[in-house]
Amino acid sequence: MLHRMQCDIVRIAGETVLKLLAEMQSEDELFASEATLHVVESQLLVMSQTLAHLAPGLHHRLHRVDWQGWGQLHHLLASGGQPRREAVWYGVRALVPATLELIADLRKREPLWFGIDY
16 A cells, blocks of 8 residues: 555646646746746655655555655755756656656556555
8 A cells, every 4th residue: 555655646747747847848948937837846755755755565566766866856956056067857757657668567567556455
């Protein structure tokens, strides 16, 4: 059940980021919108914190996730580090979609890991 909850947290935060960016045309548009950027960064922080605390077995099964990229993004967001524009843009354009895809693929391949009774 823990695996399912952790992946659901990541999935919901990631889908929120993708929805916020769906209408945007460029990187500049995201960084010009302070309110949207704040929400996107907070959702990226939720994702990075959750991924940092995945159960070891789930972490191992998601070996293709860019753990280094998520770790660097987490550090920047948690510490308020600057500059972080490039890291945030990499997060929304690469980390989020790839991670969501890898989790969805794992759920299809190993559904028992995501059952309520596991």
